[in-house]
Amino acid sequence: MVFLSWLTLTPTPQGVLVLEYHHISDETDSEGKPYSVPPAEFAAQLDYLQQQGYTTISMQDFMRAKKGKQELPAKPVILTFDDGYEDNYTVLLPMLEARGMKGTVYMVTNSIGRKGYLSWNQLRDMQNRGIELGSHTANHQQLTTLDREKQAEEMKLSKLLMEWNGLKTIFTFSYPNGAYDEAMPQLLAENEYLTAVTGDGGLNTFKTNPYLLQRTNIPYPRFGLTEFKLRIFKSEAMTKLGIRQHIVNE
DSSP states (O other), X not given: OHHHHHHHHSOOXXXXXXXXXXXXXXXXXXXXXXXXXXXHHHHHHHHHHHHTTOEEOOHHHHHHHHTTXXXXXXXXXXXXXXXXXXXXXXXXXXXXXXXXXXXXXXEOGGGTTSTTBOOHHHHHHHHHTTOEEEEOOSSOOOGGGSOHHHHHXXXXXXXXXXXXXXXXXXXXXXXXXXXXXXXXXXXXXXXTOOEEEOSOOSEEOTTBOTTSBOOEEOOOOSSHHHHHHHHHHHHHHHHHHTTTOOBOOO
């Protein structure tokens, strides 16, 4: 009881909240449902974030601020979307634009143009309309199951393929299934990425390893906005308690 009171009453830690989504759609099968947030629920989440004073930024905004090139808003949040589903263009993009909000889409490059996924033209249009694009590897293989050479290949080819097809430079990366090992940050740096997101909850500061950024998963909501609020609270609690926080000791 004392511990819960401490957790609730101590000040909320400062930092950048990163949220993880996949589908924004009502139309998913049983396999895809756990990774889907219905548009009405997503709209409520976006409106809640704005009501609470959050301002969306990009991964590049975060890194520019870390290098002293710009200032962050009082309550920054980064909205991220893994895999690159077509509903990110047809449903998600208009909802963000209607609210003046930003997002970051992590694309599995060998899925581009396949049924249900974003096309090259859609990706170019999204980037021109302010959506940040990142890599989610070439083939969405869990990197920890591959040897080092194959890991580097998945990182390099996905980035090059997008840039060769006319997209602006890809600087950010998402680990498939959130799986990583201690050598991957160096591999990403060697392939000219600046940031990467994990599946470990928490808030990010300039002391967080930029290649192991904390991220809060937002799955299919079983309990509406209450569940969304609890997931944010859980990430704040993990930061307070120092659980799986990737702090770089400088």
